[in-house]
Amino acid sequence: MLEISNLRVTHGPIEAVHGIDISVPAGTCVALLGANGAGKTSTLSAITGTAKSTGTIRLEGEDISALPVEARVKRGIALSPEGRRVFYNLSVRENLVMGAAIRKDKAAIAEEVDHWFTRFPILGERRDQPAGTLSGGEQQMLAIARALMSRPRILLLDEPSLGLAPQIVERIFEMIRELRSQGVTILLVEQNATAAIGLSDHVYVLNNGLVSSQGRAADYGNGAELMDQITGVHG
Amino acid sequence: MDYAIQQILNALSFGAEYALIALGLAIxxxxxxxVNFAHGEVIAFGGYSMVIIGTVLTGNPFILMGAVLIACVLVSVLLERVAFRTVRKADLTTGLLTAFGVSIILQNAFLLLGSPRPIPATQFIFLDRTVLVGSIQVSSLQIYETVATALAIVALMIFLRRSTLGLAMRAAALDFEMVRLCGLRANRVIATAFAVSGLLAGLACIFIMARRGAVSPHMGFDPVLTAFVACVIGGFGSLPGAVLGGFLLGAVEVGVLVLLPQSYGSLAHAAVFALVALILVWRPDGILSPAKEKGDKI
Structure with missing residues (x-):
């Protein structure tokens, strides 16, 4: 589905990612793990086109690396960004409608919005309230739902567990597990290695802008060792 | 009683004009x-288009009104394309100076190609008649202006709440990059904002022309300056704030004129701005200042 080769990402004069190869086959969940500043979010920004990069990014064989942000979304890339970035000043419903901005099928969009309200009753109850009034976990659910409203071929999830209470994190991962079982292709960026490995088929570990290891998720056991490596905490 | 109603209508129509122009700036x-200080020249351009089309093509006021609206939308979008798009990623000050530059160039173009003196264009003057409502004499133009502004605000609200582009415009005020990540083209969202802004300028132009009956190169500058103050009072960047600020300024202006003795008439502006200063001491960001988060402007 998504093939990245020799990707270098720069932010002004600084190169954050120094040439990495990543492959996300259709229908799988691939985890991109690493510590703060390892280049995970930079990699996602390069895929969406919001950061400058060299190298090739192929979506279903088509080279999208020269396309502007909007065109990549139309090709089927959707991002649930770090920090959620829901539109605080828009209602919950309006946030979901914005997610479907590239689609024309109004009736189907309305149906899907209702689907999310049934799936997450808390969003349904607050459908007409500004998204800024939601809790962090609810905003994360909304951000993921918004990304899915574009009916993407691949969903990029940037640190969905960041800053959330453990029970809420469990619900978010439950949601991702469910998406995966529905066949949604996912590239998951996380610091929470243990949880991410449990969800994924394949794992890449980023360190200082390079892939330091990769392999089948099963090969990483429960991820405890990796967690120590990423967090620097040795328990 | 008659006097009070007359003055309320005065305040409403003043406020309506400020609100229309302030909304165009705020969007x-x-x-x-x-801060698009060339907005006033969009209004003046509408006036000159009216003169040209009125002379060459038709004197029918209703066709002319349509032409003014279209001319203002087109020139507003054109200015974005040739002047503001190139400095979109630059510093805010660059944008402000660009706007001043565009304003000066256009004013001089009007001077050179038109005339330094006002050129009469009286097709809309028929809007301004004295009519009797019950036993009260009022100006029909003031009623039209208030009603048209109210309708324009309602239409704008519906557009901003119901259409995808409208939602995108509201969302872009908070986080433009995220709007692009939803698949909407930045150019399209911004061009729409300028089109809406131009449409509001066109509406204001029609009423200004109905009152003045003549067009002059600098006619747009003062109203835009006043509208700028209205935006500051309401909270810059907030659309409800622009409307509130516009009407508040209209009310304060008329109130000061009514309450000050005739011999102090020249102090009216000073009194208005003193009140504005007090409002800003109370609410430094304006009464309805918008959310602080701003995404990257791309």
Whole structure:
């Protein structure tokens, strides 16, 4: 589905990612793990086109690396960004409608919005309230739902567990597990290695802008060792 | 009683004009962080288009009104394309100076190609008649202006709440990059903002022309300056703030004129701005200052 080769990402004069190869086959969940500043979010920004990069990014064989942000979304890339970035000043419903901005099928969009309200009753109850009034976990659910409203071929999830209470994190991962079982292709960026490995088929570990290891998720056991490596905490 | 109603209508129609122009400024500012001081020249351009089309093509006032609206939308979008798009990613000050530059160039173009003196264009003057409502004499133009502004605000609200582009414009005021990540083209969202801004300028132009009956190169500058103050009072970048600020300024202006003795008439502006200063001491960001988060303007 998504093939990245020799990707270098720069932010002004600084190169954050120094040439990495990543492959996300259709229908799988691939985890991109690493510590703060390892280049995970930079990699996602390069895929969406919001950061400058060299190298090739192929979506279903088509080279999208020269396309502007909007065109990549139309090709089927959707991002649930770090920090959620829901539109605080828009209602919950309006946030979901914005997610479907590239689609024309109004009736189907309305149906899907209702689907999310049934799936997450808390969003349904607050459908007409500004998204800024939601809790962090609810905003994360909304951000993921918004990304899915574009009916993407691949969903990029940037640190969905960041800053959330453990029970809420469990619900978010439950949601991702469910998406995966529905066949949604996912590239998951996380610091929470243990949880991410449990969800994924394949794992890449980023360190200082390079892939330091990769392999089948099963090969990483429960991820405890990796967690120590990423967090620097040795328990 | 008659006097009071007359003055309320005065305040409403003043306020309506300020609100229309302030909304045009606020829509562009909320999305791009650009204070478009060339907005007044869009209004003046509408006036000159009216003169040209009125002379060459038709004197039918209703066709002319449509032409003014279209001319203002087109020139507003054109200015974005040739002047503001190139400095979109630059510093805010660059945008502000660009706007001043565009304003000066256009004013001089009007001077050179038109005339330094007002050129009469009286096709809309018929809107301004004295009519009797019950036993009260009022100006029909003031009623039209208030009603048209109210309708324009309602139409704008519906557009901003119901259409995808409208939602995108509201969302872009907070986080433009995220709007692009939803698949909407930045150019399209910004061009729409300028089109809406131009449409509001066109509406204001019609009423200004109905009152003045003549067009002159600098006719847009003062109203835009006043509208700018209205935006500051309401909270810059907030659309409800622009409307509130416009009407508040209209009310304060008329109130000061009514309450001050005739011999102090020249102090009216000073009194208005003193009140504005007090409001800003109370609410430094304006009464309805918008959310602080701003995404990257791309």
């Amino acid at each position: 562009v500012f909320s999305i791009m962080g650009l």
